[in-house]
Amino acid sequence: MEVATISFDRFNVLQDEQAQARIREARAKLGDKAVLLCHHYQRADVYQHADLTGDSLKLAKLASETDAEYIVFCGVHFMAEVADILSSDKQIAILPDLAAGCSMADMANLAKVERCWRELSEVLGTPDEHITPVTYINSAADLKAFCGEHGGIVCTSTNAPTILDWAFGQREKVLFFPDQHLGRWTGFKKGIPLEDMHVWDPDLEYGGLTPEQIKSAKILLWKGHCSVHQMFQESHIRRWRMQHPEGRVISHPESNLEVCRNSDYVGSTEFIINTIKAGPDNTRWLVGTELNLVNRLAEEEKPRGVIVEFMAPTVCMCSTMQRIDPQHLAWTLENLLEGTVVNRIEVPPHEAEMAKVALDRMLAVS
Ligand code: 13P
Ligand code: SF4
Secondary structure: OOOOOOOOHHHHOOOHHHHHHHHHHHHHHHHHHEEEEEEOOOOHHHHOOOOEEEOHHHHHHHHHHOOOOEEEEEOOHHHHHHHHHHOOOOOEEEOOOOOOOOOOHHHOOHHHHHHHHHHHHHHHOOHHHHEEEEEEOOOOHHHHHHHHHOOOEEEOOOOHHHHHHHHHHHOOEEEEEOOHHHHHHHHHHOOOOHHHEEEEOOOOHHHHOOHHHHHHOOEEEEOOOOOOHHHOOHHHHHHHHHHOOOOEEEEOOOOOHHHHHOOOEEOOHHHHHHHHHHOOOOOEEEEEOOHHHHHHHHHHHHHHOOEEEEOOOOOOOOOOHHHOOHHHHHHHHHHHHOOOOOOEEOOOHHHHHHHHHHHHHHHHHO
16 A cells, blocks of 8 residues: 655744654664764764764764664765665665755766776876876765776875875776865875876866876866865964964864864864864863754863864855755655655666675775
8 A cells, every 4th residue: 555755844834842852762763773873073962862973984884884774864965875875775765855965965976987987098098097086975876886987085184195105006997986176185195296186177078187287197086066065264273373372273174185284183073072072171172063063062162171273264055965854854754654755766777786786896895
């Protein structure tokens, strides 16, 4: 018998407190059948319901380890895809609002990466012999599959240095997409000169590069960025340090090179949390990452005299992850209670198989 989907219209009108109560009730009834995985950037009114939290790497590992029938992903689209790829065929990955995408992930697509590969082959001969494609996990599943098929790998902001070593162990050059900043910072920390890293603009022929630039490059950096982390500027750090010379600055590597260079610490969201929590009492921090996480850290650390401040003067949260609100979460969970799966994220089998090759390479070395 076909079960009808409960319409979202009935949830859209709920007050936040009503939605919260419905989430708690549905969670209790679903028990171990559903697990709620939540990225650290998730808004507080959703984050409070998480069973497990983490950055992209930790969540990918958790998704591969859970045996819950339903993996409800409070994050963005590519994260739910990774959960689908790394979980068993019997498990179901769900994204409570399909509009929760990642603007950086959208800056690369398969057609443009394949064109890039073709153009590289005209200059270098067979690219598979010279270049390791490395995709940041913030990318669509078909790009992970491309890396799987071409001897490449996936990385996250936690393991990018290890993955870059692996990539150069395979071939002499790396094509890094879609985040130029993570690629540049990781290469820079490895001692690769900036003039050996060229930006590949996918909207220009040959990425806008000359054959000589392509031949001499160690890393080709895809012209993509995170709309949240691009807001942080070196001038924010300079001004803050004048007022708080004793303070410490910590940034996410999706920030630009000058921000990273002028920070005391650079690392993934999990690294940022752990570093501040392990730091001494009564310290002051300037943090260059997403606002929901910074606000949460500021509240949690206040009792021990730790002051946590946000780097940019403007509000910058991940507006797409923000789409997962209590109303969508309540709607998703109540449908599951009725036996209906809404917003399933299902990667086509061939794509999933090749994407898993690239993800498994990553998990094996990190
Ligand atoms: P991490 O989760 O690896 O810190 O990356 C941050 C991010 O922007 C996720 O989209
Ligand atoms: Fe994408 Fe940036 Fe949001 Fe992360 S913070 S999901 S990279 S838009």
